Amino acid sequence: MPFADRVRAVVAKIPKGKTMTYAEAARAAGSPRAYRAVGTILSHNYDPRVPCHRVIRSDGTPGNYNRGKARKKILLQKEGAL
Numbered sequence: 001m002p003f004a005d006r007v008r009a010v011v012a013k014i015p016k017g018k019t020m021t022y023a024e025a026a027r028a029a030g031s032p033r034a035y036r037a038v039g040t041i042l043s044h045n046y047d048p049r050v051p052c053h054r055v056i057r058s059d060g061t062p063g064n065y066n067r068g069k070a071r072k073k074i075l076l077q078k079e080g081a082l
Contacts, residue, residue, distance in 0.1 A: 014054040
């Protein structure tokens with residue numbers, strides 16, 4: 001399975017109200033050092049089954065989101081993850 005598909009599969013399993021860092025997602029997808037690639041993959045995600053807003057930076061900040069940083073923060077707050 002391609003790395004991008006593995007990343008999307010990992011992220012799809014993040015429950016509402018929880019988060020995972022880009023590094024954790026990379027590790028769970030089998031490529032621990034590919035955390036920047038995780039960000040790139042998720043920046044192109046528009047599948048609602050893959051809650052990419054639940055992937056955050058290692059320092060605990062939300063990071064970027066393909067629908068805007070403000071929207072990501074609102075979604076995370078609504079879910080109780082921030």
